Amino acid sequence: MIPFELTILGCGSASPAKERNPTAQYLKWADRCFLLDCGEGSQMRMLEYGLKSSRIEHIYITHLHGDHFFGLIGLLTTFGMLKRTAPLKIFGPPGLAAIIELQLELTGSVLSYTLEFITWEPVFAKIFEDEHLEVYTIPLSHRTPTCGYLFQEKPGQRKLIRHKVESLNIPINQLASIKAGADFIGGDGFCHSNATLTEAPRAPRRFAFITDTVYLPNIAPLIGDVDLLYHESTFNNANADKAISTFHSTAEQAASIAASAGAKRLLIGHFSAKLKKDDLGNLLAEATSIFPNTVLAEEGMKLEF
Numbered sequence: 572m573i574p575f576e577l578t579i580l581g582c583g584s585a586s587p588a589k590e591r592n593p594t595a596q597y598l599k600w601a602d603r604c605f606l607l608d609c610g611e612g613s614q615m616r617m618l619e620y621g622l623k624s625s626r627i628e629h630i631y632i633t634h635l636h637g638d639h640f641f642g643l644i645g646l647l648t649t650f651g652m653l654k655r656t657a658p659l660k661i662f663g664p665p666g667l668a669a670i671i672e673l674q675l676e677l678t679g680s681v682l683s684y685t686l687e688f689i690t691w692e693p694v695f696a697k698i699f700e701d702e703h704l705e706v707y708t709i710p711l712s713h714r715t716p717t718c719g720y721l722f723q724e725k726p727g728q729r730k731l732i733r734h735k736v737e738s739l740n741i742p743i744n745q746l747a748s749i750k751a752g753a754d755f756i757g758g759d760g761f762c763h764s765n766a767t768l769t770e771a772p773r774a775p776r777r778f779a780f781i782t783d784t785v786y787l788p789n790i791a792p793l794i795g796d797v798d799l800l801y802h803e804s805t806f807n808n809a810n811a812d813k814a815i816s817t818f819h820s821t822a823e824q825a826a827s828i829a830a831s832a833g834a835k836r837l838l839i840g841h842f843s844a845k846l847k848k849d850d851l852g853n854l855l856a857e858a859t860s861i862f863p864n865t866v867l868a869e870e871g872m873k874l875e876f
């Protein structure tokens with residue numbers, strides 16, 4: 572199966588915490604790499620975990636709070652120093668391009684590659700598509716325009732049933748069209764329907780990256796039955812009032828989004844600096860009481876789906 576995997580580079584929130592870096596995740600599909608948010612220190616984490624930053628094709632920024640993009644200018648100028656030539660796309664909110672362009676200009680940084688900004692409006696929309704993958708924005712409710720992202724594979728072609736192909740002596744030059752859905756007419760004129768010659772491909776895999784947001788139940792139908800849902804869980808139940816006043820979520824709220832969406836697995840992160848390592852067990856218990864298949868994000872953690 573084509574590798575589809577996520578590595579956590581940072582799972583903290585805005586205030587610095589000793590054990591955690593601010594938000595960043597490295598998503599890999601086959602040999603294609605994407606960076607999701609780029610908090611301070613993201614370059615160092617990629618070095619530490621042996622992840623090639625030069626492979627990154629796209630960077631997806633959720634919003635303009637520093638804990639989600641203050642590592643970006645450093646990474647972009649490193650690419651320049653390393654004489655990167657591959658073009659780079661950055662998806663993000665209005666204002667991001669102006670900030671980065673000003674930083675590049677005033678620091679006299681010259682890039683060796685083409686940088687393209689794709690600015691979204693905070694609505695549900697398809698913002699990228701190619702032969703294999705689609706990416707959607709998921710509008711969130713935070714203190715500044717914010718979108719999460721949904722990554723999904725496109726459905727593969729139908730799979731040939733080998734013994735049928737062999738027993739019917741189907742010519743090689745017809746196999747591609749049968750995989751694409753065509754029927755086969757045998758030498759005797761009999762029509763073999765596609766359903767008898769092929770089987771359905773495996774279900775496309777999907778990953779949703781949701782940070783930062785106040786509890787927003789209406790995102791559940793947009794996310795649907797994702798294989799993995801990352802949802803911010805900045806606070807525990809004891810601080811549920813802070814979650815509301817700062818437009819963040821609790822672990823229990825993240826779990827209830829996962830449950831109502833029908834997600835297969837939930838990953839929680841963006842922990843408040845006030846939550847120490849020992850507090851995370853309770854935070855996890857609050858989430859698993861609603862959605863049992865929940866894991867705590869930890870730096871360096873790799874998840875495959």
Ligand SMILES: [Zn+2]
Nearest residue numbers: 584585638783
């Ligand atoms: Zn944040």
Ligand SMILES: [Zn+2]
Nearest residue numbers: 634636713783
């Ligand atoms: Zn924020």
